[in-house]
Structure formats: C-alpha cells, structure tokens
Amino acid sequence: MFTLAHLSDPHLGPLPAVRPADILNKRFFGYLSWLRKRRAMHRPEVLAALAADLATTGADHLVITGDLTNIALEQEFSQVGEWLHSLGSAEQVTVIPGNHDAYVAVPWEASLGKWQAFMTGDPTGSEPINGAARPGPSPNPQKTGPDAFPFVRYRGPAAILGLSSAQPTPLFCAHGTLGEAQLARLSDALERLGREGWFRVVLLHHPPSLEGIARRKRLIDAEPFRKVIAERGAELVLHGHDHTFGKQTIDGAEGPVPVLGVPSASAASSGKKPQAHYQLYTIAQDAKRWRIDVTARGFDPAGGRFSETRRYSL
Numbered sequence: 001m002f003t004l005a006h007l008s009d010p011h012l013g014p015l016p017a018v019r020p021a022d023i024l025n026k027r028f029f030g031y032l033s034w035l036r037k038r039r040a041m042h043r044p045e046v047l048a049a050l051a052a053d054l055a056t057t058g059a060d061h062l063v064i065t066g067d068l069t070n071i072a073l074e075q076e077f078s079q080v081g082e083w084l085h086s087l088g089s090a091e092q093v094t095v096i097p098g099n100h101d102a103y104v105a106v107p108w109e110a111s112l113g114k115w116q117a118f119m120t121g122d123p124t125g126s127e128p129i130n131g132a133a134r135p136g137p138s139p140n141p142q143k144t145g146p147d148a149f150p151f152v153r154y155r156g157p158a159a160i161l162g163l164s165s166a167q168p169t170p171l172f173c174a175h176g177t178l179g180e181a182q183l184a185r186l187s188d189a190l191e192r193l194g195r196e197g198w199f200r201v202v203l204l205h206h207p208p209s210l211e212g213i214a215r216r217k218r219l220i221d222a223e224p225f226r227k228v229i230a231e232r233g234a235e236l237v238l239h240g241h242d243h244t245f246g247k248q249t250i251d252g253a254e255g256p257v258p259v260l261g262v263p264s265a266s267a268a269s270s271g272k273k274p275q276a277h278y279q280l281y282t283i284a285q286d287a288k289r290w291r292i293d294v295t296a297r298g299f300d301p302a303g304g305r306f307s308e309t310r311r312y313s314l
C-alpha cells in the first residue's frame with residue numbers, strides 16, 4: 001500500500017511588500033484583489049494546521065497541483081521555496097505550477113527555477129523503487145526550464161507525471177495550455193509507463209473539463225489532453241484551480257480514468273467555495289486491478305484543525 005497526499009492552490013500569504021515598479025502590470029489588479037478579499041481568504045494559520053495534520057497521516061509522498069503564489073512576485077517564489085522545504089524534502093514532495101505562478105512573465109531562475117528540486121524528473125537508470133518494474137528514463141531527465149514538462153518521478157508503485165499548463169495570460173484571464181510538444185511527450189511517457197505496469201498519476205493545474213468552466217479560466221487544450229489519455233491510459237489525474245472538489249472520469253485506454261480536484265489548501269472563508277481541504281489516496285493492487293481509497297481532510301474553523309470529512313473508494 002502506498003499513500004499519496006494531494007493539496008492545491010495554497011496561495012501562500014501574507015504577500016511580501018511590493019514596490020510600485022513590481023506591480024505596473026497585470027499584478028496591479030491581482031494586488032488589489034489580494035487587499036480586497038484574498039488576504040482574508042487564504043490564511044497562513046490554515047496552512048500551518050494542514051502541515052501539522054499531514055505529518056500525522058504517514059503519507060508516503062505529497063503532490064501540490066499549482067497556484068502556490070498569488071501574483072508571481074520574485075519574493076513570493078522565495079517564500080514558497082522555504083515553505084516547500086518545511087513540508088518535506090524534494091524527494092518527498094512534488095510540485096507543478098499553476099496560472100498564478102505565471103501571472104506575468106518572470107525569468108525561470110527568478111521564479112519557478114527556485115522550486116526546481118521539487119519539479120525534477122528522476123534520472124535515467126534510477127533504481128527500481130517497487131522492486132517490480134524497472135523505471136525507464138523521464139522524457140526530459142534532469143532538464144530544467146519550461147521544456148522539462150512532463151517530468152516523471154517514481155515513488156512506490158506510482159509514476160508521477162508533472163505537467164505545466166501555466167502561462168502568462170491577459171488581464172482577467174486564467175486559462176492554461178499544455179501545447180502540442182508537451183502532449184506528445186506525455187503520450188510517449190504514458191505509453192511506456194503503462195507497458196511497464198506503473199500506477200500512472202498525471203498532475204496538471206487546470207481541470208481537463210470541456211464544459212462548466214468559462215473559457216477565460218479553462219484548459220484550452222483539454223480536448224487533445226483527453227485524447228492522449230483515451231489512447232494511452234492513466235490510473236489517476238489530479239488537478240486544482242477551481243478551489244472546490246472535483247470528481248469526474250474521462251475515457252482511458254482500459255476504462256474510465258478518475259479525475260480528482262481539491263479545494264484551496266489555505267481557504268478559511270465560508271463563502272461560495274469549501275473550506276480548506278486536502279486528500280489522501282491509498283493505492284493498492286489486488287488481482288491486477290488498482291484500488292484507490294480516497295480520504296478528504298478538511299479545516300474546522302471552530303477547532304482550528306483538520307479532520308476527516310469524507311471517505312470513498314474508486
């Protein structure tokens with residue numbers, strides 16, 4: 001048995017001091033939004049309670065599906081880097097970026113490059129971890145920068161594929177794109193990992209939904225992404241972005257593939273979106289079939305701590 005923890009959209013606060021020169025762009029409106037409502041919504045004390053709770057679960061690995069920052073300030077990337085190290089080592093934690101982490105274009109080294117260790121694929125020829133299948137190379141082993149997605153990491157029975165749909169977008173837009181080249185690498189990797197018998201976990205920030213989401217917020221190439229999954233298969237797709245629970249299935253090569261999303265990990269509000277949650281996925285194989293037990297753990301504002309709110313099996 002192997003347990004994966006999944007959190008998303010922590011939107012780490014408080015926002016560092018901003019210089020006027022930093023916000024003479026799209027960030028200005030994001031900054032206003034932070035002051036007006038988001039700083040009351042995304043609370044550091046909720047993240048602290050989440051970290052304390054997570055430490056008690058004995059999860060084997062943690063994945064974070066994007067939107068760790070708010071307006072992609074260089075200081076935010078440093079702040080998030082420190083927070084990631086407080087959660088665990090780069091061996092124990094995997095991260096992908098979200099649209100807020102590409103709010104405006106920032107050079108790689110000053111932005112996502114600061115989290116590189118948490119987004120690096122395992123090198124070619126790394127030792128098999130589950131003792132059964134022998135891991136092949138990542139599509140871009142050890143490569144850094146935007147072309148390094150998807151990276152592949154091997155943890156227990158799971159091959160974790162990290163995608164990036166994060167891109168700078170115009171004002172009031174929050175859509176994402178994977179692009180043809182990344183989808184082609186994803187297709188090749190899924191084919192090989194499926195042949196080798198891995199439990200393939202695909203991480204992307206935007207939900208791969210075709211409807212129910214405004215165009216300005218959606219994954220633009222959701223359809224080609226779903227085509228890759230339909231052709232190659234996957235065992236689990238995890239996302240964030242909506243700040244709410246997501247539970248759908250999409251067609252896979254050997255049957256329906258569960259697609260799960262979680263609320264923001266730092267949400268303290270009792271507005272339209274759920275309180276902060278994270279989920280645990282316990283993965284086991286019986287008679288060649290994978291079984292996934294899902295446990296959601298949510299923040300209780302009265303007690304100031306997380307506890308189990310739902311449990312089901314897939």
Ligand SMILES: [Fe+2]
Nearest residue numbers: 067098099241
């Ligand atoms: Fe997002």
